[in-house]
Amino acid sequence: MDLARPCWFCEKNPLDDEASLPVDMYYVTNVEYNPNFDVSKRTTYRTAKAMVPRCMHCRSVHEHESSLGCGGSAIGGVIGIIGGIAYQVAFMTGEPGSIDLTPAVLGGAIGAGIGTGISYLVGLIQRPSGVKPGGARHDHPDVKRMISRGWLPGESP
Numbered sequence: 527m528d529l530a531r532p533c534w535f536c537e538k539n540p541l542d543d544e545a546s547l548p549v550d551m552y553y554v555t556n557v558e559y560n561p562n563f564d565v566s567k568r569t570t571y572r573t574a575k576a577m578v579p580r581c582m583h584c585r586s587v588h589e590h591e592s593s594l595g596c597g598g599s600a601i602g603g604v605i606g607i608i609g610g611i612a613y614q615v616a617f618m619t620g621e622p623g624s625i626d627l628t629p630a631v632l633g634g635a636i637g638a639g640i641g642t643g644i645s646y647l648v649g650l651i652q653r654p655s656g657v658k659p660g661g662a663r664h665d666h667p668d669v670k671r672m673i674s675r676g677w678l679p680g681e682s683p
């Protein structure tokens with residue numbers, strides 16, 4: 527336990543090394559353009575990981591939120607596809623005798639979006655007060671310091 531560096535997300539519990547959140551960062555060292563008036567270019571970069579201190583409790587909160595998001599988009603997508611098929615059957619869109627998949631595809635995409643939105647809101651309501659969302663990792667001083675030196679969040683350019 528390192529009490530000097532508490533969990534970044536609740537600022538209350540001591541950090542747990544196992545629960546700390548790695549943030550992938552990359553730094554572009556060189557960009558080589560092809561001389562033959564080509565758009566292709568070769569980018570050389572370095573990668574590093576910033577570790578954002580996190581406690582076990584906050585890890586479980588974040589894991590719950592991400593599983594909620596996946597579940598929400600899957601359920602919403604299925605409902606949307608069923609809705610789209612029902613719409614197609616009811617209004618007979620498309621050529622007579624053929625199956626028009628557009629309403630089902632559109633319904634699935636819209637449903638997945640709505641489902642993700644709803645589960646995000648549920649996660650927001652359920653999140654214990656004083657716990658920052660997982661996205662707040664980019665606000666951590668170590669990550670911010672790297673960004674100010676030209677590093678960017680992500681695995682590669």
Ligand SMILES: [Zn+2]
Pocket residue numbers: 533534535536537538539580581582583584585
């Ligand atoms: Zn915490």
